[in-house]
Amino acid sequence: MKGLIVGVSMVAALGTVGSANALVIDNFDGGAQNVSAPGTNTVGYAGAVGGFRTVNMASPGPLTATASVIPGAAPLGIYAHSADALTPATSTITWDANGAGLGGVDFVEGLVNNVFSFDIISIDQGFIDLILTVVDTFNNSASYTFSGAGAGVQTVAFSNFAGINFTSIDMLSLQVQGGAASDLTLDLFATTGDQPPATVPEPGMLLLLGAGLLGMAGLRRRQTSQPA
Numbered sequence: 001m002k003g004l005i006v007g008v009s010m011v012a013a014l015g016t017v018g019s020a021n022a023l024v025i026d027n028f029d030g031g032a033q034n035v036s037a038p039g040t041n042t043v044g045y046a047g048a049v050g051g052f053r054t055v056n057m058a059s060p061g062p063l064t065a066t067a068s069v070i071p072g073a074a075p076l077g078i079y080a081h082s083a084d085a086l087t088p089a090t091s092t093i094t095w096d097a098n099g100a101g102l103g104g105v106d107f108v109e110g111l112v113n114n115v116f117s118f119d120i121i122s123i124d125q126g127f128i129d130l131i132l133t134v135v136d137t138f139n140n141s142a143s144y145t146f147s148g149a150g151a152g153v154q155t156v157a158f159s160n161f162a163g164i165n166f167t168s169i170d171m172l173s174l175q176v177q178g179g180a181a182s183d184l185t186l187d188l189f190a191t192t193g194d195q196p197p198a199t200v201p202e203p204g205m206l207l208l209l210g211a212g213l214l215g216m217a218g219l220r221r222r223q224t225s226q227p228a
Contacts, residue, residue, distance in 0.1 A: 007206075022109045022191045025049045025095060025172065026067050028077030037065040037089055049105060049172070050097035061087025061180065078121060078225045079186040081128075088180045096171040104137045104168040107158070110209055111193030114166065115155040118174075119187035125150050127179040134155055134164050135171040155192075 024047065031045030037059035038124040044052050059065035063084035083089040090111035096102060108114055116132060117127040145156065160167050176184055 015022055022111050022114060023049065023107055024192050025189045025191065026053060027188050028079050029071050030077065031069060032071050033069040035067045049095050050102045053099040054094040054096070054097070054098065056092045057089060059083065059087055059089035061089065063087045067091035076188055081178060081184045081223055083178055083181055083183065085181045088178060088182070090175060090176045090177050094171070094173040101170045105171065106168050107166040107191050108193070110196070112196045114158045114193035117153060117155050117192045118189045119153050120149060120151050121185040121187050123149060123151055123184045124178070124182040127182040129177040129185050130174040131177065132171060133173045133175070134161050136165045137168045137170045138165060140164050156165035
């Protein structure tokens with residue numbers, strides 16, 4: 001573990017990550033895992049989108065590298081990527097319902113300005129890249145690399161994933177690419193967005209509506225004033 005680790009961040013509650021919340025991808029508060037390189041493990045967990053979480057850890061280094069899900073920490077669970085000295089490592093978390101695919105989960109849910117949001121508790125800043133990959137049910141795939149991330153709540157806008165239909169998602173993965181002896185701990189992973197603004201009628205429509213109401217009122221007066 002390098003001495004460059006950024007200190008522990010303030011853990012953001014889901015309700016404070018954005019002005020509205022769309023979807024929790026994983027809170028890591030269940031389905032404990034501990035995967036050493038080389039290895040892959042899948043667990044069923046209701047708090048993960050699709051009901052499953054698959055973790056893979058790979059390393060070409062001579063010593064140990066592990067990827068762990070530790071429930072009940074910080075105060076939700078955490079995902080921890082850890083590599084020993086002289087050992088670079090790549091861990092990948094995949095949400096695809098254990099290979100069956102998510103089947104078209106709507107990540108937008110009627111919101112606007114949607115982003116992926118994740119809370120980095122600690123990180124060897126400058127030695128770890130985070131790569132988000134999204135695949136929709138139309139087999140469109142796009143990735144985004146987040147380099148130089150520090151501790152705290154980080155966001156990646158949906159607009160960085162060209163060609164993806166976020167109303168119909170089939171697979172999502174988060175890859176941690178770390179240099180030798182690089183460590184990271186990650187908290188809540190979710191999508192967030194803003195409520196769309198209320199629709200305000202255009203001035204022309206208001207004038208037409210007003211004229212229509214006045215016309216109806218005049219017609220009613222004429223009908224009531226006619227002799228029986």
